Amino acid sequence: MWIGAGRRGAACLLRRINVSLSQTAMLHGRSTATRRNCAANFMLKDVGESMSQADRSSGSSVMSLAKSLACLPDESFASKEKRPLTRMEHKRHIELRIKKRVKARYSNGKYHGLMSKVVANADTLRDSYDMIRLNSNIMLTSKKDDICFGSLAEQLASGEFQVQSNAVSIAAKTKRKDCLVLPKLKLRIVQEAIRLVLEVVYRPHFSKISHGCRSGRGQTSALNYVGKEIGVHDWWFRLFINKEADQRVLSKLVSEMKDKIEDSELSSFIQSMFDARVLNLVFGCFPKGHGLPQEGVLSPILMNIYLDNLDREVFGMCMRFEGLGAETGDRRAAKSSKLRGWIRKQIKESDDKSVEQVNDGAGTRISACRYMDEIFVAVSGSKDAAMKIKAEIVSYLENTLNLDVEDRMDLQAIRENSGGIQFVGTVVRLTTPASAGLRAVHKLKDKVGLFASQKQEIWDAMTLRIGKKWLAYGLRRIKESEIEQLGLSTPLLDHISQFRKDGMKTDHWFKSLLRIWMQDVNAKIESSEEALLSKYIAEPALPRDLRDAFYDFQKRANEYVSSETAATVELLHRPCSHPKPSARGAVTRLEAPMNSIKRSLHRYGLINLEGFPRHVCMLMLQDDELIISWFAGLVRRWLKWYSKLDNFGDVKLLMVECVRKSCIRTLAAKHRMHEVLVEKKFELEQHGIPLTEDTDADNTVMESNDDDESLMFGISGSGLCLLSLSRVRVPARVFDCFVTGCTVASPSMYTLHVKERQRFPGWRTGFATSIHPGLHGRRIGLCTQHVKDLYLGNISLQNVELGALSR
Structure with a gap:
């Protein structure tokens, strides 16, 4: 009986679907697709009727399984609503549209006319403007600036676009003579268009050892690479490039670009931006994504293009030593391989000197990783071979690329350096099973003492x-x-x-x-x-x-x-007379710089000299939601940066003991309430500020997947800055929000406080460490939403027009 009831219900459902399809076809003029759907349904009905003759004889309505399954897609398609695109999906669609325009200009192994045909295109400029608005976390459907992209494209195509008239100079308030030159909106649109075009051209050709501001190769991938490769080497060293690009560097960069791009107009425009000082290509001052306006949007891609020769040189050294060096141990069997012999023969015929160098460093292996202008190299072999490799890399940087190399650390043995080294703002340290046992003894000693x-x-x-x-x-x-x-x-x-x-x-x-x-x-x-x-x-x-x-x-x-x-x-002080531990037992630890983080917490006023949390007085005049967002932004950055590091437990302890209590005391000082009442009233757990150390990091990290450094430059790793509400008299005019692309009126003025400027390379502490000192005390107008976005890390200072008051 229940089978017959089920069949009757299915038949009734089929009749309803056919009626709804007929009504839809009548309303839309009997479109071809709808007629096909109706015809298919009627055919399925006839087939089902022919397959169930026995059931019809019993007087019951029968519907076949095939017919039921055929109706389900139509029903789901009719009820499905289109999901709005996310911020990253919009960016990828824009990048795809520009990629199609760039690929259309490829012929005879080079790209031609990119400046006049792609950059000086109204659609490309409009897409670049949308990209800037997405970086500012603004919906594309909101009100836009009054910009005529057709006229701007004509100015670029005819060469009438003046770069000098679109720069604002901000003099530093210190005794230094340098100044910060910032582009206006139209020039920023053109720069963004050039960046997107260059990304399309050069992204497939970058070396695998290059990281930083690239899709899929950012800070996380660099640290993962170092963490997996460092344990099998004997020596390491770091090299820092510290030089402001001059005319020689720019000329070499332009000549390197001619290998893939044949466009004199693009080269001339880059030269004009360099002359107007709006192209700030500075090696050794890269902020590691802290969101500074000093570097500009073009600096990352141009830096990767210029240092690509270094990547290929180092990668070639790695392949020479790996493929031609004498094998020892378990790798002796690979020495007689035909592929290795063929490679040795080809290189020997082309360059006998390189083979001699490899033979001198028998058994040597190299692993290298470059994150923008910070280079890390690990060598497995003798110390003399490692010194020669280091000297060769330094010589290439100074003599071939005309760059200044800052070497602050001598060659060190990995297993003897218990303090580790700094790379990409974190501590890289190698531990062995012996040191693991030593840590266990230390733990027992600490327990007894406690x-x-x-x-x-x-x-x-x-x-x-x-x-x-x-x-x-x-x-x-x-x-x-x-x-x-x-x-x-x-x-x-x-x-x-x-x-x-x-x-x-x-x-x-x-x-x-x-x-x-x-x-x-x-x-x-x-x-x-x-x-x-x-x-x-x-x-x-x-x-x-x-x-x-x-x-x-x-x-x-x-x-x-x-x-x-x-x-x-x-x-620890005994000379190393015993053999080194095997590489298989070595473990690489990636740790957050706890001492630097604590110093930053004290510098920004979260803790006092004794390390106890206190209220942040500069935040007390702001709204409660903005105060909580400031502390929540710090927690979100720590969870995003340090959740996979080995000492993340210490970071979680700071979240609970310092950040949370400082937030409570700031709100208590503002409202003159008891801390227990403040904690119950505001429910900080809902804003991502954990209550205990056992909080699951996966539930607190940002849900959006904005880890693509190529499209999120300056945002994915932007540091937290400190703003204070500024009640000052301004000229008798209404200011819009200073965030690029935002047309909302700014209800308040804020003062930017520069608390620190670390010497390159800086530690990743969660706070901005590379803000230009000339911006200290500068007033900016922001709407409430963008103040919150700046605190939470959805935008960075690069999205703020700091020279808006000078207009």
Whole structure:
């Protein structure tokens, strides 16, 4: 019976679907697609009827399984609503449209006419403007600036576009003579168009060792590469490029671009931007994505293009040593391979010198990683071979690329450098099973020391309580002795009464007695009054067996901690006479710089000198939501940057003990409320500020997948800055929000505070470390939404027109 009911229900559903399809076809004029759907449904109905003759004879309506399944796609298609595109999906669509225009200009192995045909195109300029608005976290359907892209394209095509008239100079408020030149909106649109075009041309040709501001090769991929490769090498060193691009560098860059792009107009426009100082190509000052306006949008792609020759040179060295070097150990079998022999023969015929160099460094292997202008190289082999490799790379940078190399660290053995090195703002350290066992011993030593200190605190608290009760009892007995009815006259009290002078009150008399007693026991040598009461009053009154047992335990605990500490120090200072541990047991640790993070927390006012959280006074005048967003932005950055690092537990402890408590105390100071009431009122967990260290990081990290550094330059790793509400008098005109592409009126003015400027390369602390000092104290107008976006990391300072007040 239930089978028949199911069949009747299915038949009824089929009739409803056919009726709805017929009505839809009538409303839309019987379109071809609809007629086909209806015809298909009727055919399925006929087939189902022919396949169920037996069931029809029983008088029940039957619907076949094939017919039911055929109706389901139509039903789901009719009810499906189109999902709006995300911010990243919009960017990828724009990039795809520009890619099609660029590919159309490819012929005879080069790209031709990119400036006149692609960049000077109204559609390309409109897409670039949309890309800038997406970077500013503005919906594309909102109100736009009054820009005529057709006229701008004509100016670019005819060469009438003047770069100099679109620059704003901001003089630094320091004694330095440098200045910061910022482009206006139209020039930024043109720069964004050039960047997108160059990304399409050069992205497939970059080396695999190149990271930074590339799709799929950002900070995370660089650290993952170092973490997997570092454990099998013996030596490491870092090289930092520190030079402001001059005319020689620019000329070489333009000549390198001619290998793939044949466009004199593009070269001339890049030269004009360099002359107008709006193309800030500075090696050694790259902020690692902290969101500075100094670098500009073109600097990352131009830097990668210029240093691509270095990548190929280093990669060629890696292949020479890997493919031609003498094999040892388990790799001897590969020495006789035909492919290796063919490669050796080809290189020997082309360059005998390179083969000689490889033979000198037999068994040497190289791994290199470059993140923009920061280069990391690890070498497996002898120290002499590593020194030669380092000298060769430095010589190539100085003599061929005309760059200044800053070498702050000598060649170091990986397994002997327990402190690690700095790379991409983090600490890279190599540990071995021996050091892991040493950490276990340290952990046991710390547990014993902690247990002994806890017992000492309990002992001190107990003896102090006994001493205080003794004071109270003595004072009460002296007061009671003055009452004749109690009859408390004893030889001891009579002896004490002789120290009482005429007219002296009881409390004064008791204090005099204490002073005499303290002089007798020489209380000046004691650290505090509590120690005095414990040592001279309470402990002598305790049973001797109890005192001896406690002090024997403390003595043995201190001896154990001291012996382990001395053994560890001796082990660290002992010369390495034993063989090195095998590479298979080596473990690479990637750690967040905790000391630098704590210094930044103190610099920005979250903690005091003792490390205790305090309120941030510069945030108190802002709205409650913005205050919470400032602290939540710091937590979100830490979760995004450090969630996969080995010491993430220490970072979570700072989130709970410093960031959360500082946020609570800032709100409590603003509203003059108790901290417990503030915590209950604002529910900080809903804003991503964790309550405990056990918070799951996956639930708190940003849901959007904005890790593509090519499309999110300056945003994905932007540091948190500090703004204070500025109630100042401004000219009698209404200011729009200073964020590029935003047309919303700015209700408030904010002052930008530059708290630190780290020397390159800087640590990743969560705060902006590379803001130009000339921007300190500069006032900017922002709408409430973009202040929140700036705090949460949805936009960066690159999206703010800092020269808007100068217009």
